Amino acid sequence: MAAETTGDRADDTAQRGETILELEGLIKRFGEFAAIDGVDMTVERGEFRSVIGPNGAGKTTLFNLISGALPVTSGTVRFDGDDITSMSPEARVRAGIGRSFQISNVFGGLSVRENVRLAAQANQQADYSIVQSLFKTTDRYSDINEATDRTLERVDLADLADVEANALAYGDRRRLEIGVVLAADPALVLLDEPTAGMSVEETRETIDLIEEVLVDQTLLLIEHDIELVMELSDRITVLNRGEVIAEGSPEGIAADQAVQDAYLGGVVE
Numbered sequence: 001m002a003a004e005t006t007g008d009r010a011d012d013t014a015q016r017g018e019t020i021l022e023l024e025g026l027i028k029r030f031g032e033f034a035a036i037d038g039v040d041m042t043v044e045r046g047e048f049r050s051v052i053g054p055n056g057a058g059k060t061t062l063f064n065l066i067s068g069a070l071p072v073t074s075g076t077v078r079f080d081g082d083d084i085t086s087m088s089p090e091a092r093v094r095a096g097i098g099r100s101f102q103i104s105n106v107f108g109g110l111s112v113r114e115n116v117r118l119a120a121q122a123n124q125q126a127d128y129s130i131v132q133s134l135f136k137t138t139d140r141y142s143d144i145n146e147a148t149d150r151t152l153e154r155v156d157l158a159d160l161a162d163v164e165a166n167a168l169a170y171g172d173r174r175r176l177e178i179g180v181v182l183a184a185d186p187a188l189v190l191l192d193e194p195t196a197g198m199s200v201e202e203t204r205e206t207i208d209l210i211e212e213v214l215v216d217q218t219l220l221l222i223e224h225d226i227e228l229v230m231e232l233s234d235r236i237t238v239l240n241r242g243e244v245i246a247e248g249s250p251e252g253i254a255a256d257q258a259v260q261d262a263y264l265g266g267v268v269e
């Protein structure tokens with residue numbers, strides 16, 4: 001089953017084989033302590049990559065370095081061929097890096113449409129100079145409205161567009177969180193424990209939604225549920241104490257002795 005899911009995803013992506021994200025010699029120290037200790041990692045366009053590892057391995061810190069939430073101590077982050085190591089988080093979102101889940105990106109007091117619209121607007125603003133904006137106001141607003149409507153359809157929230165985000169049921173709220181990421185039209189989406197605290201049923205719904213709605217995106221997932229990781233990933237990177245100790249297909253990782261020793265404790269056969 002795993003091969004089917006991941007294979008389809010890979011085949012559908014025309015530009016597969018191109019590198020979209022490249023981390024080189026990445027180090028992040030908090031004082032003397034290196035939470036990320038020399039990570040090299042390459043992700044291909046269209047890939048579904050999971051990052052796993054024991055508690056404290058450095059997974060969230062790695063995501064923070066990719067999204068720009070934290071500055072690197074040393075090393076390089078390259079996205080779409082550009083060195084983005086010194087870019088602000090906002091500029092990275094405009095460049096095409098979206099992040100969802102652990103940091104809630106939804107404003108509870110705004111309607112569903114307003115939330116999606118704000119995200120679409122933030123993205124579009126970057127595409128226009130001041131002079132262009134003066135002359136293209138009408139086009140610009142229709143572009144934003146179109147992007148908003150398109151996103152609402154994709155996450156199946158068009159019927160709830162005028163509802164306040166605070167009033168949404170749990171599953172719909174998750175749809176909106178994905179919608180807010182999608183509205184910025186990201187090429188790469190960082191998913192930090194999307195199913196944390198969910199029931200089995202909610203987990204399945206969220207995963208189905210991610211697979212359905214984010215099919216064109218390159219996905220980088222942090223997830224503690226190993227079964228899910230094995231089912232969804234094209235490739236898995238295993239971190240331990242800030243270092244990559246293994247990388248490969250789900251089957252290869254499950255069979256890797258170093259991974260079992262460090263993390264899986266021999267549970268996965």
Ligand SMILES: Nc1ncnc2c1ncn2[C@@H]1O[C@H](COP(=O)(O)OP(=O)(O)OP(=O)(O)O)[C@@H](O)[C@H]1O
Nearest residue numbers: 030033034035053054055056057058059060061062
């Ligand atoms: N802002 C910070 N200041 C000091 N130490 C930090 C900071 N953020 C993370 N750390 C430390 O860096 C290490 C890696 O933390 P990180 O949250 O990246 O791990 P993780 O793999 O995401 O863990 P978990 O699976 O428990 O979420 C941990 O030892 C943590 O205590």
